[in-house]
Amino acid sequence: MQLNSIDYAIIALYFLFVIGIGLMLKKKVKTGNDFLMSNRSIPLWITSLAFISANLGAQEVLGMAANGAKYGMYTVHFYWLGAVLAMIFLGVFMMPFYYGSKARSVPEYLRLRFDEKTRSLNALTFAAMTVFSSGVSLYALAMLMQVMLGWDFDLSIWLAAGIVLLYIFMGGLTSAVYNEVLQFFLIVLGIAPLVYIALRKAGGWQGIVQHVDDAKLHVWKGLSSPANNPMGVDAVSMVFGLGFVLAFGYWCTDFLVVQRAMISKNLNDARRTPVIAAIPKIFMPVIVILPGIVLLALQQQFTGFELPVNAAGETDYNMTLPVLLQQLYPNGILGVGITALIASFMSGMAGNVTAFNTVWTFDIYQTHIRPNATEKHYLMVGRLTTVAGILVSVATAYVARGYNSIMDLLQLVFSFVNAPLFATFFLGMFWKRTTGHGAFWGLVAGTLTAAFVHGISVAEGKGGWITHYTTFYSGTSQAFTIAWIAFLACFIVTALVSLVTKPRPDAELAGLVYSLTERTKDPERRWYKNPLYLGLIVLAVTLVFNIIFF
């Protein structure tokens, strides 16, 4: 793939704009609160688009296209079963506790609801995960640019890291959020023409139906047995593992996305942020999954659309989108497509770095190292943390280049930590008897259970490091199963330990637990202003799509 001057001009224009946004916002950042929390002043349309864009990193854009080619329409479960329901639940039920408690981060909510040790456990693992994810994103960007365009690995790493550092250092979270909105439009408008061109070349939807395996064109058909669907997943793992545990665990507790709603101007906006974000989320499969399915149809009709094999000798599905860009985009719009890919990497990286900033400064530094310092001091710490976070991300990218197996291992460990998290929040918010000791030991038990199930099961050659007790049809099926078993373990241990430990007095839990929070009727009757009404409409639309593509 050869870029020419027009493509480079578009990439340069994008870099200029993202740095310009940081520069423009620099003057508005005066305190630690401005830098790390945007002073809770961001309008609804921006928080909603930033909410969806913070998740629109490279893993989403490249990974979902890859899953589209590998699993077909089954991939939309990540959206129509998982994300949309969880986002509505967050907006309608959970956001009043996050926003109403005045917590500045998700770990801080855990301190208010439980205790310091539960907050510290969550803050430390989250901080480690964010810089690690940021580094992995950087590594993937540099590798992709090297393979696709022959760019120098070091240059890609330092250029992307330098630009992200510049705009966050100057404008803080607001700068990251503003850029996420620009990145959202760029990704959508940069990839949508590719989908249209590819679809037209493949003969439209009719062409897909004719050339793609029917099993890959349904969402629910074949779920009766793992052997009957391309993802190799059973119904329990799909509905409970992905639809409930993993999706709710990510969308309702991951501070990276929840932070975008927490910086809204008021509670109503904070509640509507994830619900409004769910509207474009319903349609995102057209941009991120459909390219993978269209590629399958093109492979049957034309040459040049074959996917390369990776170092392990397996089909490299991650090259789905790059192959389509290479084959279908001429110079000019190719520059837009490449910029969209770069934007997705930078968006993912910036989201992680800003979440890391806030958690490090508020939940670790202010709590354990220097409480009661001035706002100016925390602004300086926030900026220094940005530099440190970016440098650790760069170091992680280089480690990933040399020791890929260590990165796989770390990713696996983090997935164990994440699996049971939703049980802790769910019990904490909806059962007042849940105690700090219960939450802490529940999380530990859930994480250990996830590791144990992975250790006794094998899928696609991975796992089984304790014993080979059972085999899954696919790694995805294994991940979904581990998630729901870990959730149950966390749920049970949290409940049991809570019952034998002393609960906090009811008065201390007001505003933090559902049964102890005064339920004021939402005064807003207009459907588009009421999170519940909006949520029900979004849910109905999602249901219709599930029926159409059953």
Next chain:
Amino acid sequence: MDRFLDLRFIIGLFFLLTGLALLLYGVTHTEGSGNNTACGVLFIAFGALMALLSPKANK
């Protein structure tokens, strides 16, 4: 609020400039001319819409 500092204006300006570049490239080059021109027009329309949605400057 200064219109030039509004995010809608910034996004609009970015897409206007990108669209103009694509349109110019499309009409002056034969390879991929149709796709570049069509995308150029789409981007210009989107950019103009975003810029128009930004609030007018305070006088």
